[in-house]
Amino acid sequence: MAGAVCLTSGGQDSTTCLFWAKQRFDPILALAFDYGQRHRIELEAAQVVCDLAGIPLTVLPLMILRDLGGSALIGSSDTIQASGGRDGLPNTFVPGRNLLFLTVAAAFAYQREIHDLIIGACETDYSGYPDCREQTMCALETTLHLGMDYAVQIHTPLMHLTKAQTVFLAQDVGAMAALKYSHTCYEGCFPPCGMCPACQLRARGFTEAGVVDPLLQRAAAWRAERV
Amino acid sequence: MAGAVCLTSGGQDSTTCLFWAKQRFDPILALAFDYGQRHRIELEAAQVVCDLAGIPLTVLPLMILRDLGGSALIGSSDTIQASGGRDGLPNTFVPGRNLLFLTVAAAFAYQREIHDLIIGACETDYSGYPDCREQTMCALETTLHLGMDYAVQIHTPLMHLTKAQTVFLAQDVGAMAALKYSHTCYEGCFPPCGMCPACQLRARGFTEAGVVDPLLQRAAAWRAERV
Numbered sequence: 001m002a003g004a005v006c007l008t009s010g011g012q013d014s015t016t017c018l019f020w021a022k023q024r025f026d027p028i029l030a031l032a033f034d035y036g037q038r039h040r041i042e043l044e045a046a047q048v049v050c051d052l053a054g055i056p057l058t059v060l061p062l063m064i065l066r067d068l069g070g071s072a073l074i075g076s077s078d079t080i081q082a083s084g085g086r087d088g089l090p091n092t093f094v095p096g097r098n099l100l101f102l103t104v105a106a107a108f109a110y111q112r113e114i115h116d117l118i119i120g121a122c123e124t125d126y127s128g129y130p131d132c133r134e135q136t137m138c139a140l141e142t143t144l145h146l147g148m149d150y151a152v153q154i155h156t157p158l159m160h161l162t163k164a165q166t167v168f169l170a171q172d173v174g175a176m177a178a179l180k181y182s183h184t185c186y187e188g189c190f191p192p193c194g195m196c197p198a199c200q201l202r203a204r205g206f207t208e209a210g211v212v213d214p215l216l217q218r219a220a221a222w223r224a225e226r227v
Numbered sequence: 228m229a230g231a232v233c234l235t236s237g238g239q240d241s242t243t244c245l246f247w248a249k250q251r252f253d254p255i256l257a258l259a260f261d262y263g264q265r266h267r268i269e270l271e272a273a274q275v276v277c278d279l280a281g282i283p284l285t286v287l288p289l290m291i292l293r294d295l296g297g298s299a300l301i302g303s304s305d306t307i308q309a310s311g312g313r314d315g316l317p318n319t320f321v322p323g324r325n326l327l328f329l330t331v332a333a334a335f336a337y338q339r340e341i342h343d344l345i346i347g348a349c350e351t352d353y354s355g356y357p358d359c360r361e362q363t364m365c366a367l368e369t370t371l372h373l374g375m376d377y378a379v380q381i382h383t384p385l386m387h388l389t390k391a392q393t394v395f396l397a398q399d400v401g402a403m404a405a406l407k408y409s410h411t412c413y414e415g416c417f418p419p420c421g422m423c424p425a426c427q428l429r430a431r432g433f434t435e436a437g438v439v440d441p442l443l444q445r446a447a448a449w450r451a452e453r454v
Contacts, residue, residue: 064291094334095375099371107295111322142370143369144326146363
């Protein structure tokens with residue numbers, strides 16, 4: 001099998017992708033970015049998930065995202081809102097963030113003679129994220145190929161899945177045990193707040209799938225210990 | 228006139244582009260990247276050139292280029308060679324470097340509601356740089372538009388010019404006085420070494436144009452003072 005670079009954030013989608021990738025590529029190199037996330041818990045979750053998957057994780061600093069500003073997900077005191085940015089985009093939107101992540105990932109892959117990149121982008125998320133669209137990924141693939149003179153394939157196993165279907169995929173590829181340690185909450189807490197848009201979207205997917213979220217089981221156990 | 232973001236390196240080509248841009252856009256924001264260049268003289272040259280042009284310069288840190296490795300232009304003790312990289316590419320090649328620069332520039336422009344980007348990319352350089360090709364630039368324009376849901380135009384005034392024609396353009400747009408302070412030499416010296424591929428390419432352009440390079444005039448004056 002050929003190798004692949006899998007973008008990893010410690011979240012539900014990229015965790016599912018890591019295990020999807022394990023069935024198809026070898027070796028897999030996980031790549032996460034340190035861009036001054038307000039919540040360090042994200043990078044910690046990425047590390048635990050990769051350890052469970054037996055996949056080495058490289059964390060590259062990408063502080064330029066902070067300098068580009070305009071996003072509430074990057075350390076600041078702005079309140080997170082589901083919407084409120086320009087043209088109704090959520091103010092968590094960093095313009096072209098996935099383009100930047102994938103361009104760096106492609107250069108990282110080039111240096112290692114790897115041609116396959118995996119990202120948990122999903123058009124279900126497209127409410128606010130044009131850099132998650134399939135059309136964007138296809139255009140980027142062409143651009144990277146031309147710009148590096150090196151063929152790159154971007155795999156997006158979640159692109160057309162509903163959140164419930166992503167839960168089923170996680171079961172199929174054996175990602176459930178690792179999802180226990182994945183991180184989703186915008187508030188950056190464990191146990192997760194359960195109220196923010198990210199927590200609610202995750203909960204909706206598990207509810208629709210009729211599956212208990214292992215992260216919430218872990219949270220319940222954590223609470224029970226402390227009563 | 229609408230505004231534009233002009234990528235700036237302190238070199239001959241981007242200096243010429245800055246003055247080309249001055250005739251067409253207002254305001255112009257110059258953008259340079261600090262990626263741990265071995266020679267700090269490049270960023271100093273960018274600042275002097277921008278001061279002479281009356282254009283504000285923003286320097287954004289982009290240290291990830293150093294982490295991506297593999298380039299002799301980034302601080303290291305490797306000898307610079309005209310060739311020697313994979314597939315005969317010069318080992319000064321950072322895969323997709325211009326893609327990264329322009330993707331960041333596009334996000335920077337987005338935040339300021341600017342739609343025009345200017346870069347001194349040139350197919351004459353294409354011997355080793357696929358990320359300088361017109362085809363790459365067109366594909367990237369499409370990708371940025373899709374990925375940010377925001378139209379961006381990438382202007383490449385030097386794309387089809389020979390090095391001699393670039394010298395004539397510099398005369399036409401009034402860039403000659405600023406070229407006196409531009410920096411080209413791979414060795415990072417002033418006066419320039421005159422021997423490295425970059426110095427020789429620059430010299431060939433001025434010779435073919437039958438024009439004296441103002442940088443060499445400045446170097447001659449500097450030497451005369453020290454005799």
